[in-house]
Amino acid sequence: MEPVIHAVPYLGWVYPNETIFEWSVLIAVYPYLTGLVAGAFTVSSLYQVFGFQRLKPVAHLALLTSLCFMIFVPTPLLLHLGHPERAFNATLTPHWTSAMAAFGYFASFYVVLLILETWFAYRPFIVEQAQKRTGLLGTFYRLLTLGSYDVSDKAIAYDQKWILWLAITGIPAAHGLHGYVGFMYGSLKSREWWSSDLMPVIFLFSAIISGVSLLAVLYVASCKLRRIPIDVACVKGLAYTIWAFIMVALTLEGLEFANIVYKGREGVEMIMQYVTGPLLVPYFILQFAVGAFAPFLWLSYMIWRGTTGRALVIGVTISACLVLFSVFMMRWNVVIGGQEISKTGKGLLFYHMFVGGKEGALVAIALCIAPLVMLLGLSRLFPPWVHGTVSSRVVALGEQ
């Protein structure tokens, strides 16, 4: 049986080999998930390292979210590979001139760091459960204690020190991981749409706003599900964080686009034809107007008016949803958009996303939902809200 290949329609002059679209929606999902990891970790760090007390209710949720999404980060890549069984070759025999070769190391390091930090953060809870519970779950918690049942003040203070340093290390690790994803595109000179020094930074800031937005939505949703009052101060803290970073993200993306247009290198006519044609809706309308400017203006208004209570929660949640959508569109416009502009600079291609199949829309949606399902499961084993955080325990100890 001949393999199935799907050639895409095109306009103008494109190289014959370009008519098969090589990087599908899954490659857009990959940086999206990585970005959510980095963004969620930012929230955790803002509390653990920088002492943003307002974010305390979401600090552990941020850590768990980051871990759940990180575990699923390699899946779109594995599904995309022609030989997934050889994936470890990149780690076993890395080719160091490749930006992609370091992924295995970056990702593994970061997963280990996240697991360690989560373990330290939950250690008092694990010990408590190990002593309280019986049966299979009891054994599970007892295994997780790794034989350490010491929750004395001294031990907790020691844990706290570890958490602080892991969180500090995690900041460059998480942001480096995502900045590197941007570098993977920005360093390619074959496509004018990708080839930009600003790409890693743009990816980074969009990652931060997406992760913080995800936490805002998750926090509000979790409070609703658990039928507990929402901590408005926390929501406001998240709103401020999104607001601050969205300004930088928007400016950077604007600068990037201005750079391409102003430099006006070979192929810019095709880029202009593309952004004012097929990309007009996904880029200017969905990514910028609806996904970024609308929430930015709404957040600005709420901060200016000092909105609080239910109106603030609703405003921030909707803004966060829009930002999440905007950042996905940004990934789409980079990955898919970049390939829709031919390398010849004289033609455009039109990607058609399939619903089914290994690299279709359903798999992409499933990959975005899977970390949330895992989070739901993990949050039952390690509730990020029932038990006080290590930090809160230390504070409580100090107050005694």
Add this chain to the structure above:
Amino acid sequence: MKEKTTLDARRAFLGKLGLAATCTGAVVGIGALGALPSGTAAAKSAPGNAESGAGSSFPTPDYDWTKHEWAFGVDATKCIGCLRCVEACKRENDVPRNAHQFRTWVERYVYLEGEDKVRIDSQNDAANIEASGSEKEYRFANRYKDAKAEKAFFVPKLCNHCTHPTCVQVCPVGATYRTKDGVVLIDHDYCIGCRYCVQACPYGARFFDEEKGVSDKCTWCYHRITKGLQPACVEVCPVGARVFGDTRDRQSPISLFIRNNRVQVLRPETGNAPNVFYVGIDKEVN
């Protein structure tokens, strides 16, 4: 007693099997880590499975890749767009028989009277496929026969086997590499199929072979040139538009081609330093 003998024999056999497995594992492991000395026969002869059409006689015995520096020339003024090169390449290298994946292709540039933009197409264009009647056969439709063309020419294209290849730079596992004789190859047994190299090539020379799950591209028919033969496309070109040879030999066709013509390369601004040299191309060709 008989039972005991059988048992002993079985033990001995298993012991030998274990030893063999250990030795094989060690050799594979050392090889995989790149620990084999560079002067060994394995390292000296060209790498194995880069050639799909190579057969069992590849790698070529006694071929020393340190003694050659291959290069390719294209004289666009000679090309007649017959596409025999494309056909030969597809057959020789087992390239998927469709209109979307090519190791080599030919571009047609036509400037019509009264138009300020060049018209470009290749054999994969829908009108050309319609003319050939099949996605497995290639010819240029005579679509401009009633138009007044001011200028028209064909440009054969293929992998540029760059001195600084971006595809090699980005390959995360080193499955694609530049040989000592200046050819960029792909180890199909090691390629993970990530397609980063396909994206990185500024010339659109690479494609992804769905059936094999690996990237593929022109190898200058490495299995042929190491035997002293010409690449298939050069061999079949009826007008000598494609030139190939060893630049270390001052009198080789390619050395003469480069020396006797004002040659240029595609997209020199990339810094890739291509090794396919063109004569007779226009500003629109990239």
